[in-house]
Amino acid sequence: MAKEMFLAGCSAAAHGAKLSRVEVISSYPIRPYTGIMMELSKLVANGELDAEFVHGEGEHAQVSIAYGASAAGARAYTGSSGVGVTYAMECYSPAAGGRLPCQMAIADRALDPPGDFGSEHTDVMSARDQGWIMGWAETPQEVLDNTIMYFRIGEDPGVMLPQFCCQDGYFVSHIPGKVVYPEQSQVDEYLPPFKNPHPLDPTKPVSHGPQIYPDQGPAIDLQRAQAFIDVPKVIRKAVKEYNEIFGRDYSPFLDEYRTDDADFVFFLQGGHARTARYAVNHLRDKGVKAGMVKLRFLRPFPTEEIAETLSKFKAVGTVETSTSYGGAMKGGNLIHEVRAALYDVPKPPAVTSFMAGLGGEVVTLDEFYNMAKVLAQAAKTGKVDQYVYWVNFDKGV
Amino acid sequence: MADVYQITIWARGVVQDMEGRHMSLIMANSADKDGKFVQAWDDYADLPDRVGVPLRKYVRISDEEIEMRYEYENKEPNMVVLMDDTIVKGMNILWGMKKGGVLVVNSKRSPDEILKFVPNKELLKKVICVDAEHAFSMEGLDFMGSEGGVEAAAVGAGISAVIAGAAVHGTDNLTLDSLVAVAANKEGAKEGYEKAVVKDL
Numbered sequence: 376m377a378k379e380m381f382l383a384g385c386s387a388a389a390h391g392a393k394l395s396r397v398e399v400i401s402s403y404p405i406r407p408y409t410g411i412m413m414e415l416s417k418l419v420a421n422g423e424l425d426a427e428f429v430h431g432e433g434e435h436a437q438v439s440i441a442y443g444a445s446a447a448g449a450r451a452y453t454g455s456s457g458v459g460v461t462y463a464m465e466c467y468s469p470a471a472g473g474r475l476p477c478q479m480a481i482a483d484r485a486l487d488p489p490g491d492f493g494s495e496h497t498d499v500m501s502a503r504d505q506g507w508i509m510g511w512a513e514t515p516q517e518v519l520d521n522t523i524m525y526f527r528i529g530e531d532p533g534v535m536l537p538q539f540c541c542q543d544g545y546f547v548s549h550i551p552g553k554v555v556y557p558e559q560s561q562v563d564e565y566l567p568p569f570k571n572p573h574p575l576d577p578t579k580p581v582s583h584g585p586q587i588y589p590d591q592g593p594a595i596d597l598q599r600a601q602a603f604i605d606v607p608k609v610i611r612k613a614v615k616e617y618n619e620i621f622g623r624d625y626s627p628f629l630d631e632y633r634t635d636d637a638d639f640v641f642f643l644q645g646g647h648a649r650t651a652r653y654a655v656n657h658l659r660d661k662g663v664k665a666g667m668v669k670l671r672f673l674r675p676f677p678t679e680e681i682a683e684t685l686s687k688f689k690a691v692g693t694v695e696t697s698t699s700y701g702g703a704m705k706g707g708n709l710i711h712e713v714r715a716a717l718y719d720v721p722k723p724p725a726v727t728s729f730m731a732g733l734g735g736e737v738v739t740l741d742e743f744y745n746m747a748k749v750l751a752q753a754a755k756t757g758k759v760d761q762y763v764y765w766v767n768f769d770k771g772v
Numbered sequence: 773m774a775d776v777y778q779i780t781i782w783a784r785g786v787v788q789d790m791e792g793r794h795m796s797l798i799m800a801n802s803a804d805k806d807g808k809f810v811q812a813w814d815d816y817a818d819l820p821d822r823v824g825v826p827l828r829k830y831v832r833i834s835d836e837e838i839e840m841r842y843e844y845e846n847k848e849p850n851m852v853v854l855m856d857d858t859i860v861k862g863m864n865i866l867w868g869m870k871k872g873g874v875l876v877v878n879s880k881r882s883p884d885e886i887l888k889f890v891p892n893k894e895l896l897k898k899v900i901c902v903d904a905e906h907a908f909s910m911e912g913l914d915f916m917g918s919e920g921g922v923e924a925a926a927v928g929a930g931i932s933a934v935i936a937g938a939a940v941h942g943t944d945n946l947t948l949d950s951l952v953a954v955a956a957n958k959e960g961a962k963e964g965y966e967k968a969v970v971k972d973l
Contacts, residue, residue, distance in 0.1 A: 381801070381812070407816075492816060546842045550813045551797075646842070653839045737842045 384547035385410030387515035391522025399444035407544040408482035438466035445475035448574035457484030471506030476529035482548035493735010494544040496697035509539035510672040511645035543646035628677035630669040637666030639690035639750035654743030689754035706763030774836035778846035785825035795932035802950040874942035883971035902938035928955030937964025
């Protein structure tokens with residue numbers, strides 16, 4: 376029988392990696408993801424996990440070790456937070472372009488300046504175009520489940536891509552929640568051992584990461600873009616089988632909450648979805664037709680699903696938790712892609728965005744109620760007055 | 773929003789980091805066993821890896837879903853626990869407490885002696901002292917596991933069980949039966965309950 380225990384997101388990630396039988400782990404400390412490596416080092420030291428544990432001299436080395444191990448045919452695991460994520464930036468494209476399906480756990484953290492431990496999605500959102508599969512978990516349970524699912528998706532022979540398995544720092548990573556801990560036999564049934572078809576092997580030499588002529592570049596870029604075309608199919612199958620084996624109820628891309636007959640929805644990813652659910656419950660009690668749609672994968676971005684789902688509503692508010700300074704909507708990132716996905720829809724909803732949860736600030740129920748007022752108005756009039764509302768700074772929120 | 777019973781535990785960096793965390797975990801686990809909604813977590817801004825610095829660990833217990841889950845601190849603690857009586861000096865340990873709170877102290881001293889160092893003692897309705905120090909054991913002491921880790925050693929094997937046992941006198945949200953069921957140091961939990969010196973104010 377699967378047992379139930381209280382785990383913080385960090386430990387949930389570590390145990391997801393353990394259950395996935397990771398073979399090489401590379402670490403370098405930075406809050407808040409450090410707890411993942413502390414837990415894994417303990418599991419290795421206690422003989423509960425048979426893996427090489429390598430400590431890098433920084434995040435750049437750390438990710439290099441992980442994708443190097445993946446190139447040699449190992450299931451490799453690493454992770455970071457905040458400026459650690461951005462310090463390793465050079466390594467992301469080689470891992471994805473080399474089709475090396477290592478996994479990097481992210482417990483997100485605000486970037487400097489000034490120094491801040493708090494959660495903000497901007498760190499790894501900055502790496503969203505490097506060719507990695509990525510998405511956020513809402514609870515420690517989803518962290519553990521995603522860790523296992525992402526390996527299965529990334530290592531699919533038709534995919535072969537690395538994965539950012541993300542959770543909100545502190546909110547998810549440091550607050551324990553109830554987790555149903557799967558049996559090892561279930562995970563073994565779901566996740567076969569990793570096989571790299573062209574491993575680095577001194578007895579059978581191959582070249583990885585060669586230099587090319589400029590005219591060879593576009594074709595390789597096209598290949599990398601096409602690699603993502605089949606990923607949604609693989610995600611659908613991987614999530615469906617996960618639900619069947621482990622008795623869960625995950626949607627592949629969009630988790631809808633009380634959206635039947637909703638006039639407007641909050642659209643967001645990660646831990647704040649939990650508070651959004653509570654806010655929706657209270658708004659519904661007052662007769663306000665609010666709902667929530669949670670994004671489970673940012674990459675690949677589920678364009679068709681978003682167009683289909685969000686066009687059912689009169690207004691949509693993206694809750695950003697990341698920044699895009701000087702971007703098209705002068706606020707966050709989600710709204711850009713949501714609006715793009717809705718561009719060809721015959722009757723698109725009014726879409727605006729809310730800058731909230733930055734620097735680790737808690738997005739409170741009251742803030743969701745204020746956002747709801749803006750969205751209710753947009754649902755009524757069919758248009759938005761602003762594309763971005765800075766919560767607690769702009770009028771009305 | 774539902775009433776949430778808030779417990780703030782003060783401990784010392786490194787030497788009591790684990791015991792403090794265990795304290796929050798066994799209190800939450802015990803209330804969970806009694807069918808409550810619970811939350812136990814470490815303060816995110818404290819520095820648990822610095823020897824002797826004051827640290828906060830928190831518990832929330834409620835009959836309904838805890839919607840304030842992400843708020844960093846217990847802003848209105850109903851109960852404050854000191855793992856070490858020296859913490860009473862120099863800090864406003866009752867910060868945020870409304871009138872009618874409970875103070876639990878690990879101390880050889882009497883409640884009256886402890887109260888001399890609490891300038892805002894009018895907030896308290898009860899002080900509970902228990903001498904848990906002798907129950908402290910290095911066995912199973914694990915300096916890792918802060919920063920969101922789970923415990924390799926049994927939870928509540930040391931003084932945390934004794935102090936939590938004493939704290940049962942302070943609130944209906946904790947029951948001795950459930951506490952004994954979840955804490956590794958079962959005798960300690962009972963001993964703490966029996967040896968507690970309780971002063972109603």
